[in-house]
Amino acid sequence: MNGVDLFRLGRALTRIGEAALPVDGLPEYPGGHRAVLIVIADLEQHGESAVGEIARRTGLPQSAVSGAVARLREAKAVELATDPRDRRRSLVRPSAEPSERQRVVAASTIDAAVADALGPDRADEVAETVAMLAELGRRLAPSNRTEPDGRP
Known part of the structure; x- marks a missing residue:
């Protein structure tokens, strides 16, 4: 090989x-699942991060990361918190408890x-x-x- x-x-x-x-009962989103999976995998590996940091590490455009974060928030898979060092910036982190969608995928x-x-x-x-x-x-x-x- x-x-x-x-x-x-x-x-x-x-x-x-x-x-x-599994996609049954889920809304159709432009761009598919790839960016969402890349973002959640990055967060699992690196922990709480700003959107720009995720974009830099993954190579995804910042707009794609922002869209993925919005979808993940809607699914309750991530949470946002204000960055204590820069109150104008938000940090993204995996939710403390798996979302229903994450449970379905895991099963x-x-x-x-x-x-x-x-x-x-x-x-x-x-x-x-x-x-x-x-x-x-x-x-x-x-x-x-x-x-x-x-x-x-």
Whole structure:
């Protein structure tokens, strides 16, 4: 595997992840879910941050981050607080309790999306592929890593 192969795999995994997201009963938003997922992942990794900081770290335009933050606030997944060092600025942080949307997503599985990606002739490989993806996520996803003392 080389860098191009890895990039293609990443794109395929992104498509599978997007297909696995539950969307029933949710309003349609322009831009899809990608910016929202990038923003919430950044907040989980870096904690309370200003919109400009999130934009700088993620490479998303500040307008896309602002839109994602608005959607996340509407879903009660993030909260805003006034920056104590600059009262004109707001800081975004994950909500203390998971939102209903986060609970629905956490309870969903990727099995159907993986089955679609593998195709009908390989339905017997779904469970094995899901297990391999779970192991890969455990090894590589920053939010799944823990320090030697057990802290994230």
